[in-house]
Amino acid sequence: MSSRASLQDWSFSAVIAGFVAVLVGYTSSAAIVFQAAASAGASGEQIGGWFSMLGLGMGVTSIGLSLYYRTPVVTAWSTPGAALLVTSLPGTSINDAIGVFVFASGLIFLCGVSGLFARLMHYIPQALSAAMLGGILLRFGLEAFTSLQSNLLLAASMCLVYLLARRFFSRFAVILALCAGLVIAAWQGSIAFHGQSLHFAAPALIMPHFSWATLVGIGVPFFVVTMASQNAPGIATLHASGYRLPVSPLIAVTALLALLLAPFGVFSVCIAAITAAICMGEDVHPDPGKRYTAAVAAGGFYLLAGLMGGSIGTLFTALPAALIHTIAGLALLGTFSGSLYRALSEEKQRDAAVITFLITASGVQLFGVGSAFWGLIGGVITHCILGIPGQTSAQDKGTKR
Template sequence: MSPRFNFQDLAFSALIAGFVAVLVGYTSSAAIIFQAAQAAGASMAQIGGWLSMLGLGMGVTSIGLSLYYRAPVVTAWSTPGAALLVTSLPGTSINEAIGVFVFATGLILLCGVTGLFAKLMHYIPQALSAAMLGGILLRFGLDAFTSLQSNFALAGSMCLVYLLAKRVLPRYAIVLALVAGLIVAGLQGGIAPHGQTLTFAIPAFEMPHFTLSSILGIGIPFFVVTMASQNAPGIAVLKAHGYQLPVSPLITWTALTALILAPFGGFTVCIAAITAAICMGEDVHPDPQKRYIAAVAAGAFYLIAGVFGGSIGMVLTALPAALIHTIAGLALLGTIAGSLYRALENERQRDSAIITFLITASGVTLLGVGSAFWGLIGGGVTHLILSRQAWNRT
């Protein structure tokens, strides 16, 4: 494997696929990143810095790993992890939030270096991690439809366009829903531009602060969600398309990048799943060995987005809240459905999964620790008790 670029592998379809992957990634979850940064009390300049670091981190890793392995390795932030941060970070200082990022990415790096990834995921029943993710994301799904009450024309048009696009152009459903929302918001006069030009937000270093409550209540659930709901599906997508790459180095390099960027707000860099799949289809290139060009192109577009991360944050503040809530909820519908399916498909784990889901969705805080952690604890205890009873009956 040589990290050299072969210009003979260039194909316009691959460049377009890379652009679409980045467009879908940003339109589907940049709003969630924005909300997560706001929940931590970040200023607009800091939010721009976060988005810049994320774009640069994803760009460098997508280009580097794809060129080295000659495979379409697209990286991404953890959208489920960001959703967890939105619900868990309120009341937490930005320094504690940075401490959570450092702790969680450090654990992920440890899993990559030691090869513990597969073993660790084995000890946490898939049903429980899926149920916890479903509980975390429930709020976003509900917000997409409660927005109908505050702005029916805006949210309703976005939902309608999304459904119609899912019928005829499913790959672009989110993009088209966003376009519809922008048009309606513009006609309503709901877009409030700030008048700035494209700007690069200089990332600011924040000293991490570690507290037991934030590590238990946010750090551990963030680690579990990121590994189980972002890295694991990302590896699965690669394998499903015939790319048998070594898992540990992929986890190690992405986690190391995130660890370096964490004090500047780059909370995670993971193996992409949905956006990666866009770069792996037959329409990208007839030769699977040349589809890495699409991932390299995606990395280049990520770098551009990272350079102008401050402007992305500015654009998001100009949009009405109903638009942001609706696009975030619609983008996560598939993830919510998949999480609930995986949580409840195993009849033996159904009771423990539903308890995990309900505790997590409740938002309860006990001993200063958030609901995601207690959801895992409650579901885990239920699983152990019911499993032991089943074992005794046999």
């Protein structure tokens, strides 16, 4: 593709979508990553270095993969994995923690190279992938409106501006809603940086230490949670949005970079789900083939966040929670409705899709694995018990002929 064509693909909406994706990603889970790093015994400066390298890793992969495939491929850290680390790492040395990161990223890389993960995803019906995505996004949609309770003026104004913009300026609906939220938040005095300056935290090399106790007790569960609750929903998000990319290279590339950067505190680099969905909606661009620019923009903002890793908490917690929740829910509204439509459009798969949606939306945690994985398992079991519609219908057609 020529550089001229690439420049024509860009739009202000795509840049804003990329910014919102990074904003939502950091504000929704940066605190969990802080806790995970602190649980490993990392100092404040080391934690800043971890954020610097995480931003670098996610930025490089988001930009590189999106440009290569001309598809909105957004990467992220494993939030479910970070949550598991918060409860598992206390009492573990920082060197053992780095060993866990190296071990888990190595296993994920092997899954990508061997093609095992791709073969599993190939047999999952698209309706179930869409239903799982809908279940993941439900919480964000609900939070957009529960924010009315905590800050009625801010959330209601953003929703009103969004609806009016959808009526008259559809492509700029999210942008205008964000602007309205920023204006009102500034008027309310709820944007605060607490007087702290932004600075770069240099990453520090930490040598990994491997022990059977930590690798089996923490490394294996961390690997399972990351694959089941982060990479699987990420691939499902791509598929549910109509982007059928080769799975194995995506898993292998992201895992390889995480493996190389693990000694600097990069605990994971995965395929994103929630933040990726923000870059795949119609508000980004009417043409699905040009929405990759939003993911490239997100990669640029990741790199910028990495440069300010030392103060990332200050930067991304300056905005009120109500604004973040509302803009995330509004930005994902189109993706959510689209996923529900695809999940329920096939009548014979409706029961399996509904079960997938409900289990995923329930937030149930079993054996340390998140609800997205169990929703998919429940949907596949239902799908198998009730029969595989595609094969049945094909046989019926053959009989009628």
